[in-house]
Amino acid sequence: MNQPVSALIRATIFVRDLARSINFYRELGFNQTYFRGELEHPSATAVLGLQHHHPYEIAIVKVAGPNFGMLGLFQLAAEQQAHSLPLYNGPARTGEVALIFYVAALDEVLPKLKAAGALWLPEPQLFELGPIRQREVCLRDCDGTLINLVERDPALQNISGPELEF
Incomplete structure (x- = not known):
């Protein structure tokens, strides 16, 4: 190991x-x-x-x-009577985690997520970092979990080195 x-x-x-x-x-x-x-x-x-x-x-x-x-x-x-966090339908908060996924086409997946119960779904933004320009959106699932969708080829998840040289 x-x-x-x-x-x-x-x-x-x-x-x-x-x-x-x-x-x-x-x-x-x-x-x-x-x-x-x-x-x-x-x-x-x-x-x-x-x-x-x-x-x-x-x-x-x-x-x-x-x-x-x-x-x-x-x-x-x-x-179990476990403590339940209140539903939240707004932007990122300090101390929470975002789940980040690459998606091939935001315009195809976002209407499906809205219909499936997304609690917060603003318009995608153009995110820029050095030579990278990509559409992204943060949204909330049906339980208020923060999700960041990045419009990139999902196969790029298999890159094992840095995507950018800084």
């Missing part, structure tokens, strides 16, 4: 409505189900730091290809 850590394998979003969230991310292109089921063992809540165990439903979705960059969609049981 030559490296001490892997690339990001999966981000997990704790969702209010699992079916709605699955549909939202399918519209973005997460068309494969890596796992769908109920987490029944007490370790599933203990690892989250929750005091009492209640089984809960999850789905892990992904795009075609290697098993990294997946999304876990976890709907905690109502009996």
